[in-house]
Amino acid sequence: MKILNFFPLSILHDQINLSDKKKNSLLDEVKDMKNNSKNSKPKPDDRSWTGDTQGYEFIHKNPKFSDFFLELKNKIDLYLDFLKIDKNQIETYIQRSWVTxxxxxxxxxxxxxxxxxxxFAYYLKKTPEDSNFVLHDEVFRNEFIPGLFSSKTLKDKKVIKEMSISTAPKIIVTVKENDIVLFPxxxxxxTEPNKSxxxxxxxxxxxxxxxxxxSLLEHLTPSFENWNKL
Ligand SMILES: [Fe+2]
Structure with missing residues (x-):
């Protein structure tokens, strides 16, 4: 017997190895951002500090991060190559970036x-115990009975004896310091809950x-050089 798997979700998982000196300088920048949080509303205790809600949503404009964003562009190109997309016909822009x-x-x-x-998510500082990256299915293509893979009672009674890559409603991607994940x-x-x-x-x-x-394209956004502000 063979099983044919179609319509996958493809996530790039790679590393960006910056020097310790560069990483330490970025960590200093991160500390400065957190110490100068601009949002006067306190964040909920159970939620991470996210720079984009604290006045720091364009770290790609900070020259100290330029080495990182150069490396990021290489990873984006690898992902486009994997999907056989012609990079010569598209322009890549970073529109928003922040620290968590x-x-x-x-x-x-x-x-x-x-x-x-x-x-993308890149792990500038992470121990093995820190929370990992979690992907959640929304399509459930193999769920031939509604709720089959997501029902708590079905799980408790072990109707599904064991979750597998073909049935799991969510997947924990184990990530290490210096790892990057790039995804649609x-x-x-x-992130994984209940981790310390x-x-x-x-x-x-x-x-x-x-x-x-x-010209002759319908489904890509035209370059903003042709846009007018109204
Ligand atoms: Fe996110």
Whole structure:
């Protein structure tokens, strides 16, 4: 017998190895951002500190991060190559980027980044005990009976004897310091809850693609050089 698997979700999982000196300088920048948080509303105790809600949503504009973003571009190119996309016909933009800091049980709930195309998380500081990256299925293609893989009672009674990659409603991706994951922005994702984080620091951001030449194309956003502000 063979099983044919189709319509996968493909996530790039790679490393960006910056020098210790560079990483320490970025960690100093991160500490400065946190110490100068601009949002006067206190964040919920169970939620991580996210720079984009604290006045720091464009760290790609900070020259200290430029080495990192150069490396990021290489990873985006690898992902586009994997999907056999012609990089010569699209332009890659970073539109938003920020730092996330998690201490103790702080976590990030399930969410998507619907205003962009690809998103990434890079782990600047992480111990093996800190929370990992979690992907959530929304399509459940193999769930031939509604609730079959997500029902608590079915799980408790072991109707499903064991979860597998073909049935799991969520997948925990184990990530280490220096790892990067790159994924379609519409993918529902979160961090692992109920882990004890020891100042886990990640960098996230959102990538948008525009067409280089929009003539005869219907489904790519034309370059903003042709836009007018109304
Ligand atoms: Fe996210």
């Amino acid at each position: 800091i998690s201490n103790g049980k702080e976590a990030i709930a399930e969410h998507q980044h619907l205003q962009s195309h690809l998103s 922005s519409k993918t529902l994702h979160s 984080n020891n100042e886990r620091i990640s960098i996230s951001g959102d990538i948008t693609f525009l067409s280089k030449d929009s």
